[in-house]
Amino acid sequence: MGNKNISMAVIRRLPKYYRYLADLLAKDIQRISSKELSEIIGFTASQIRQDLNNFGGFGQQGYGYNVEALHREIAKILGLDKKYKAILVGSGNLGQALTNYSGFKNAGFDIMAVFDANPRMIGLKIRDYEIMDSDLIESFVSENNVEIAILCIPKEGAQQVADRLVKSGIKGIWNFAPVDLDVPSSVIVESVNLTESLFTLSYLMKDGEEA
Amino acid sequence: MGNKNISMAVIRRLPKYYRYLADLLAKDIQRISSKELSEIIGFTASQIRQDLNNFGGFGQQGYGYNVEALHREIAKILGLDKKYKAILVGSGNLGQALTNYSGFKNAGFDIMAVFDANPRMIGLKIRDYEIMDSDLIESFVSENNVEIAILCIPKEGAQQVADRLVKSGIKGIWNFAPVDLDVPSSVIVESVNLTESLFTLSYLMKDGEEA
DNA sequence: TAGATTGTTAATCGATTAACAATC
DNA sequence: TAGATTGTTAATCGATTAACAATC
Numbered sequence: 221m222g223n224k225n226i227s228m229a230v231i232r233r234l235p236k237y238y239r240y241l242a243d244l245l246a247k248d249i250q251r252i253s254s255k256e257l258s259e260i261i262g263f264t265a266s267q268i269r270q271d272l273n274n275f276g277g278f279g280q281q282g283y284g285y286n287v288e289a290l291h292r293e294i295a296k297i298l299g300l301d302k303k304y305k306a307i308l309v310g311s312g313n314l315g316q317a318l319t320n321y322s323g324f325k326n327a328g329f330d331i332m333a334v335f336d337a338n339p340r341m342i343g344l345k346i347r348d349y350e351i352m353d354s355d356l357i358e359s360f361v362s363e364n365n366v367e368i369a370i371l372c373i374p375k376e377g378a379q380q381v382a383d384r385l386v387k388s389g390i391k392g393i394w395n396f397a398p399v400d401l402d403v404p405s406s407v408i409v410e411s412v413n414l415t416e417s418l419f420t421l422s423y424l425m426k427d428g429e430e431a
Numbered sequence: 432m433g434n435k436n437i438s439m440a441v442i443r444r445l446p447k448y449y450r451y452l453a454d455l456l457a458k459d460i461q462r463i464s465s466k467e468l469s470e471i472i473g474f475t476a477s478q479i480r481q482d483l484n485n486f487g488g489f490g491q492q493g494y495g496y497n498v499e500a501l502h503r504e505i506a507k508i509l510g511l512d513k514k515y516k517a518i519l520v521g522s523g524n525l526g527q528a529l530t531n532y533s534g535f536k537n538a539g540f541d542i543m544a545v546f547d548a549n550p551r552m553i554g555l556k557i558r559d560y561e562i563m564d565s566d567l568i569e570s571f572v573s574e575n576n577v578e579i580a581i582l583c584i585p586k587e588g589a590q591q592v593a594d595r596l597v598k599s600g601i602k603g604i605w606n607f608a609p610v611d612l613d614v615p616s617s618v619i620v621e622s623v624n625l626t627e628s629l630f631t632l633s634y635l636m637k638d639g640e641e642a
Numbered sequence: 643t644a645g646a647t648t649g650t651t652a653a654t655c656g657a658t659t660a661a662c663a664a665t666c
Numbered sequence: 667t668a669g670a671t672t673g674t675t676a677a678t679c680g681a682t683t684a685a686c687a688a689t690c
Contacts, residue, residue: 231631
């Protein structure tokens with residue numbers, strides 16, 4: 221409701237606004253115009269005003285935007301005030317790193333358990349989490365109403381685990397497996413594909429050389 | 432040279448083509464039309480033909496594309512046949528995970544050393560790497576002609592370390608610090624911003640609820 | 643050859659930028 | 667009030683899709 225079909229281009233700029241506003245806040249800067257923000261964030265002033273106006277008229281003519289209020293508004297738009305129950309699947313190197321990732325707190329994600337399929341991992345501890353058997357995912361998710369899964373497993377098993385998560389009632393997946401997961405449209409998938417990022421860097425490096 | 436200013440939108444689709452072609456290859460599929468590829472990759476056939484034709488006429492009328500040849504061509508376009516010397520800076524959780532990341536091999540990135548500023552980390556081993564003192568970055572990079580740095584340090588020190596890397600001659604940075612690095616235009620920066628990805632997921636989750 | 647499918651041009655769609663009246 | 671800056675409409679730009687002649 222009240223959502224005029226915001227484009228992904230706009231959505232992906234929101235975290236940047238949030239971050240730069242936090243920086244300004246830390247510097248005790250209280251107001252900023254779209255023109256000033258434009259200079260530090262690198263978008264045009266026009267784009268900044270367009271973007272923000274998708275969500276409301278947060279500015280004031282002749283004044284600009286109140287940094288603290290805008291920061292708070294964007295937090296709300298991003299849903300950072302909401303709390304989500306999450307589990308992490310796959311306790312390999314990346315899974316361990318993410319288990320220790322401090323960013324979850326700010327996003328309101330509460331990791332409730334960590335799972336792995338490897339019998340040699342089960343029972344071991346990461347932080348405060350005793351790694352649980354992947355076979356227990358379904359029961360854990362449905363019994364605890366877990367909403368989000370962080371998927372850090374090899375691509376081979378990823379679709380199958382995603383299917384099981386969806387069937388158990390998961391609503392969102394933060395996917396680190398290098399595959400495009402096939403899920404019902406009601407389930408949100410946000411992927412971080414390291415290989416694609418690395419290959420992009422490779423392409424750009426090669427390109428740079430010719431110049 | 433020969434580079435008709437390919438848009439980032441096209442570039443970021445290239446790794447996906449490469450990945451799906453590898454899948455087809457693994458299934459011993461030898462030819463594919465843009466229409467068939469369209470169905471599995473989820474881009475329109477028209478877009479696929481447009482994308483590929485930025486780099487050459489790899490198809491054949493009435494036949495389609497030879498999977499193996501196209502896969503090889505895209506590897507070349509992505510620069511996966513090139514070799515790059517790299518270092519990794521920041522041996523925290525994420526740095527350790529990336530040190531163990533197997534994807535570097537396929538991209539032709541050779542990690543030569545791992546650095547950290549924390550005296551308690553220096554001298555410890557990750558895989559075959561003995562963690563080196565960050566103070567030695569400059570000499571190591573210039574003496575070994577290191578071209579790429581993988582940056583896994585907190586946002587506070589990131590710009591400063593980037594400056595030092597650039598001054599030492601680095602040509603590309605795979606940046607995991609949640610900041611927009613300011614570097615000369617000749618230096619390539621490809622960032623993976625976990626916070627931005629997580630916040631995007633948060634936004635989409637919130638949005639899903641209202642539906 | 644007839645059928646299939648490309649490469650490429652033209653049409654459409656969407657996102658960004660410019661402009662400016664409204665107004666603080 | 668005068669100056670500054672927003673919110674918003676209109677213009678531009680770029681990316682995607684459609685169409686089809688070329689050709690394997």
